[in-house]
Amino acid sequence: MHLPNSRKVHEKVRDMALACQKNSYLKELNTVVKSCEPATLKTVLSGKKVKLNGFEVILEDTVLFPEGGGQPDDRGKISGVEVLRVTRKGTDGVHFTPTPFDIGSNVHLEVDWTRRFDNMQQHSGQHLVTAIADSVYGFKTTSWNLGEKTSFIELDTPKVSNDQLENIENIVNEKIRAGIAMYPTLYENAEDPEVEKARARGLPDDHVGPVRIVTIEGIEANLCCGTHVSNLSHLQSIKLLGVEKGKKNHSNLVFVAGNRVLNYLGTAYNNEKALTGLLKTGPDQHAELVEKTQKNLKIAQKSALTLMRDLAILEAKMFKSNGNAGNYFTLHRKEGDSEFMNIIVNEINSGDVLIFLTTGDEKGAGLFLLAGTEDQISHLGPKVAEVLEGKGAGKKGKFQGKANKLNKRTEAEIIIKDYLKNCGINT
Structure with missing residues (x-):
C-alpha cells in the first residue's frame, strides 16, 4: 500500500490528518476517548425519518471516515457499539453512538470494510x-x-x-x-x-x-x-x-x-434469464418481443375500455327499462373506473334516482360514487365515505372518492336504504 510521501510533509502535519486519511486500508485502531456529549441524530430507518437520542463521541484519532468530498461517511464499531454517523468538526471526527463512553477510556475501532x-x-x-x-x-x-x-x-x-x-x-x-x-x-x-x-x-x-x-x-x-x-x-x-x-x-x-x-x-x-423464461425466446429477441407485447396490450386495453363503456350504458338502460326498479340503483363492478361510474350516472340522468356505485377489489380498496339530489348527497356522502374508510368530495349532485374498505359496502347500503325508507322513497 502507498502511504503519504514523507519527504513532502512534516510529522506534525501528518499528525493532523485522521488515521483513515493517512492509510485508507487501515481497518482497526486502538485509541482514546477525548469527549462524549449527549446529542440527537435525524436519520432514516426503514424508509421513515426518525430522530434518535445518543452521544457525539470524539476520539484522539479515528479509522472511520467522516463524510466529505462527495464520499459518504463510514460505518463501524467503537468497542462493539455501532456507530450510526460520522461527521467532521475541525480536524476531529465526531461519532454518533447510542451509548456513551467514559472520557479517557481506551477503545477499539473497527470499520465496516465492505462499505x-x-x-x-x-x-x-x-x-x-x-x-x-x-x-x-x-x-x-x-x-x-x-x-x-x-x-x-x-x-x-x-x-x-x-x-x-x-x-x-x-x-x-x-x-x-x-x-x-x-x-x-x-x-x-x-x-x-x-x-x-x-x-x-x-x-x-x-x-x-x-x-x-x-x-x-x-x-x-x-x-x-x-x-x-x-x-x-x-x-x-x-x-x-x-x-x-x-x-x-x-x-x-x-x-x-x-x-x-x-x-x-x-x-x-x-434479469435476462428471467425474461428468457417468460418470453420463451433468446436475449437477442427480448426487446422486439416486449415491444410487440406492449403494442398488443395497448390494443387490448383500448378494446376493454370500449367494452366497459358499452357495459355501463347497458347497465343504465336495463335499469331504466325495468318498470319495478324503484328510485334506487346500486352496482359494484370490480373492473370499472371513474369513467364507468359517471357514464352510468349520466345515462340514468334522473334526479329522482339515488345511485350508489363502487369499483375495485371487493376485499380491498377502490372507488365509490353517490349521485342524487343535493340534500341526499350532503346527508349521505360523508357517512358513506366514513363507513368505507375513505375520502371524497361532493359537487353538483355527486359525491365521489376513494374507498379503502370495500368489504364494508353492505354496511353503506344499509345506511342508504334506511335513509330512503325514512324519506318514504321506494328502493
Missing part, C-alpha cells in the same frame, strides 16, 4: 474518469454523486456522444490494467506551490488543518479529503452505463466501479 472499500472504489473511479474526460475532451467535472447502486459525474457539456463515452471507458480501463499507483500527500497549507498545481474547486470555508492532495501517478493530482485505493488495479474495472441529461446544459455520466461492476452484471444476467 468502506466500495466507497473507495467508487470515489477513486470518479477521480480517474474525471481526469480522462478532462484531458481527452476538455469535459470539466462540476460535481458528482456516490449513489447506493450507481454513481454519476456531472460534466459541463450538454452532450457526450456514444463514441466519446466508449473512448473514455477504454482509456480508463487501460489505466486500471496498467496498475498505476494512487496516493495521498499532505501539505502544511494552501500556499504550497504543489497545492496550487492540483485540480480543485477550492477548499471548504470551514477547512482547517493540512491540505491533502490525492495523486494518480502521471495522470492527475486532485485536492481531496476522501479515502482511495493505493493502486488503480484495485478498481478491477469501470463500466460507463450511459449519459443522462443534467441541469443547465450539463450531462450526468453514470458509472459503476469495482465490485459494483460484478454486481451489476450478475443482476443483469438474472
